Amino acid sequence: MIIIMRHGATTAQIANVTARIEQMGCQAHLSQGEERTIIGVIGNGRPIDREQIERMSGVERAVSVLRPFKLASREFHPMDTVVPINGVSVGGQKLAIMAGPCSVESHEQLMETAQVVQEAGAHILRGGAFKPRSSPYSFQGLGEEGLRILAEARKATGMPVITEVIAPELVPLVTTYADILQVGARNMQNFALLHAVGESQRPVMLKRGMMATMEELLMAAEYILSHGNQRVMLCERGIRTFENYTRNTLDLSAVPMLKQLSHLPVIVDPSHSTGKWELVEPMARAAVAAGADGLIIEVHPHPEEALSDGAQSLKPARFAALLQSLKPIAEAVGRTL
Amino acid sequence: MIIIMRHGATTAQIANVTARIEQMGCQAHLSQGEERTIIGVIGNGRPIDREQIERMSGVERAVSVLRPFKLASREFHPMDTVVPINGVSVGGQKLAIMAGPCSVESHEQLMETAQVVQEAGAHILRGGAFKPRSSPYSFQGLGEEGLRILAEARKATGMPVITEVIAPELVPLVTTYADILQVGARNMQNFALLHAVGESQRPVMLKRGMMATMEELLMAAEYILSHGNQRVMLCERGIRTFENYTRNTLDLSAVPMLKQLSHLPVIVDPSHSTGKWELVEPMARAAVAAGADGLIIEVHPHPEEALSDGAQSLKPARFAALLQSLKPIAEAVGRTL
Amino acid sequence: MIIIMRHGATTAQIANVTARIEQMGCQAHLSQGEERTIIGVIGNGRPIDREQIERMSGVERAVSVLRPFKLASREFHPMDTVVPINGVSVGGQKLAIMAGPCSVESHEQLMETAQVVQEAGAHILRGGAFKPRSSPYSFQGLGEEGLRILAEARKATGMPVITEVIAPELVPLVTTYADILQVGARNMQNFALLHAVGESQRPVMLKRGMMATMEELLMAAEYILSHGNQRVMLCERGIRTFENYTRNTLDLSAVPMLKQLSHLPVIVDPSHSTGKWELVEPMARAAVAAGADGLIIEVHPHPEEALSDGAQSLKPARFAALLQSLKPIAEAVGRTL
């Protein structure tokens, strides 16, 4: 950490900061410039709270030298993490395709979708049983009934299943039915939930909050990893900006940036981010070209009748064609489908 | 709702949309312009899902005529809501001042702070027992021990106590110690938590998420209100922008805008939003001038030793002086302190 | 246009609005719902100012049915625009690659760069002579001397040249040397400049402002098109968000969205948007996969000595390798390089 003192900081203030640092078991290293005094801190391995230093008298700013995440960082773990999930691997040379409806609506709807996405080439089945909806008057999902239908579809197809968990007390229930626990964008900093999915030791897909920085996403991953659960996948699903022709702004530069900062696999969701099915196809192709480790795509056999988010769902035929079109792009970046 | 069909929408597509609307028990009203066909929907009192319409073939956009919140709206409830909390009222002519440390750190620290903020004129004591922190390595609060200390301070001073609840399963515990349940910015769309605090029938202060629109804040309030819990207070605490000289951007225009849209009291938090104690005083004054119903301010007897967010805490003497300076401003806008 | 009256709007207010609309030569069409009166406006072909209506008493909102841009819209001009520039075409089946240094620094630097980018496969040479810099103390470009060097490089290589013009009075000067006038992000809404480049009848590349919506970008293009200058190219170069690991957030979903809304070619700038050379390559590949019509990439023979923005410049060898890697992706989306 580097501490920049205010212009005109007194000798007493500087001595005070130095004393505090040494009290923490660190070394302080003074550098007296013409306009500012700078104090370099040589640490003892434990993180120093930047804010605690910044509130001391005479301090202008403190700059962290190290990133605040450790277990999630590529420095700590240089090799790519590959997450094994009941026969499917995420993060390796082969791309992982997750597909299915936004919400599980019925046995028939899910079974039909599961079969078509599997035939088209998907590896993992998605479907929401507990739906976080911004209005209390919207369809909130089938709950446990939805989980049971997911488990039936898994049994029928052999595909692992991913579904969202929205509260810590639901983790045991969801764990009995699903292979991957999804933490949704709105819950990325629901720390009680992060603890619970960390404890579960199940594969987790953590979606970036729509107002979250990459650093905050990696800190949220750090919560899960700190419980010894190493099967964590990150998911970029669009951030909120002032633009309103698209629902959110898909930040594809997060893909190579996250992969440079971290060893964790990065999945891209082109459906929720754009909110428009016409944009799902080009953005899915772009995501693969940017180096994503997988995609999560909404497919619905009859999007016009979908109970949630049908506007962004692909019909099965378009989904099958999309996967075909991804192949040469995957190859061009050294991956397979 | 008004439905704008695409340029060149076919007669069949238009008929399809009309049929769907009538099937919902609503009336469709066609208006054929030169460039677009517009379908006006005359409702039956139940909300129509905009997205469900937008995914139909030939539809360009659907525009809601009514706001999506009802119980929270001033149209539904024209008079200001006044929330009574064990002897203190929030939302009436008298401003409510909530003050205290970011975190409860010890019995001594809280007792000392409680006394000084009460002497200065505060009405409600704040203090965090469960702290949502972006790093798993930061101090996470004293937990139930913190709640016990809060209850002791309440007993000693008579002041009602506000503290954050971070998970649905903690609501019963927090309710046994605290007078007001705070839902933090990161949990504004933690719907499981909103349900739980709605069920609790306790006064709730709901903080605007740092990426939330006012509409989303009011929809989150609608969740709580829909459980019959009418003691809801809104809190503006800054939104995230690209600006980085301040921690967040305090959106004071939200105060008069929310009060125009809704009957619920609006509290302003000048401490978390700015992240800098020097800005707390001018922004507290500005909040009162903008029409806020109250303030929540961090005060710490020794901010340099605070375990969290000391950089934004006022010392007791400054807090007392601030309250004095608010009096003529409160009077100027027809309020008292 | 559709006008939504406030709840409780009086008969006089409604009559007033209706009268105003008829006075404009349009027809008003009343629809009395239970909660709101809606007035549909059937136009006479001329745009109606939404804000003028919204300020009338009793009006809650006015919703435009048509997009505010016309000449730039695909509805008006369904076929893709192909911009011919001295032997190079932008917007057709073949991708256009623009490359070169951020700033023209010297005859040697530009000549060396021009040759290597041409050999690697670039079609158009970029280089800044007038540099808009946020600090008055930064290098502001070589000015006319830079333009002369660009013209020499064009003569030597045969490549058309693109360079930025930063003020209306410089348009005649820049036009004598350059083939394409670039309007920078900071000048996207410099309307005096838009008029001047419109009048020039030269090809223009218009960069999206870093706070601009797509609608505003298309309205800025409309300014240029309204002068009869049809050779307009749009350029996505990143928007400002709260994320700070990347300089800006490259909005690749703007590529398919803009191409759906408009017939104008869309170029992507992966260099300025990310600010990091390591991200230029994956984002260039992603841009092609998303359907971009071309790329503008910074290349510098010795980035460590560059006078501006070297951090985002590729070395010649990497640039050549990048173009090779784009080929299969271009093919996969039906394009050639």
Add this chain to the structure above:
Amino acid sequence: MIIIMRHGATTAQIANVTARIEQMGCQAHLSQGEERTIIGVIGNGRPIDREQIERMSGVERAVSVLRPFKLASREFHPMDTVVPINGVSVGGQKLAIMAGPCSVESHEQLMETAQVVQEAGAHILRGGAFKPRSSPYSFQGLGEEGLRILAEARKATGMPVITEVIAPELVPLVTTYADILQVGARNMQNFALLHAVGESQRPVMLKRGMMATMEELLMAAEYILSHGNQRVMLCERGIRTFENYTRNTLDLSAVPMLKQLSHLPVIVDPSHSTGKWELVEPMARAAVAAGADGLIIEVHPHPEEALSDGAQSLKPARFAALLQSLKPIAEAVGRTL
């Protein structure tokens, strides 16, 4: 400046950076931590280009110790700047009230408005003659005719006049009629214009761009100041966020923050930022309470007939009442009206 080398930076890379620094006439000061090498730079008074350092091999980040603006900083000029403008002072103990219509529409309209705002207590008359409009089809202002009308109103009332200048070549013309040159939000980084108004030596009001940070605003002011023109006023007019109930988000925390960073007066525009006349009054009061040095408010005798931005204009009677309501707030913060 402090340079943080990458984890694993080689001795050669470190030596290279050190050599470059010494070549610039600065001293390098090495600090070898366990995880990173840090190089402190002790400067020679001239600014170092951060980006130039960041592009060197082995460098992770460079952190500037000093702010990039100098002439605009309070460190350089500790006392408040008071700008004298033909008998009115901006930045002193007395608040400056600027008022008038968005656009000059006619002699009658401006004369009527000028008289009522002067009677109500305004000191400076505002009115747009050249209007930057996002649509080429919107009213663009009366141009020189509008300037002539402004000059007549000045003659009749004795009030100084402020109006926007939108291109460098218009500066001489506007200067012959107006007392204060306004640089609009969209032109805040139109550097050619900043040079021109700097050269003019006339009082300038510089509006913060809707995507600009405070640092960029102060850098834009630095451009003007660097021409020896010291009569610069800053204006906060709202920034763009995702919120859409208000047109922009008025950032009132910028008022105390800018006044801490800089000696220049800060004016607040509650009209353009909110876009709604109902919000103008509370936000004007809040701005004064936050410490603003003045306000610029739109007033129109007949807002429903205004040719631009009538939705945010106050009627004369409300404006007069607003100024009365500001008096006790001004007093409470040690100012007069």
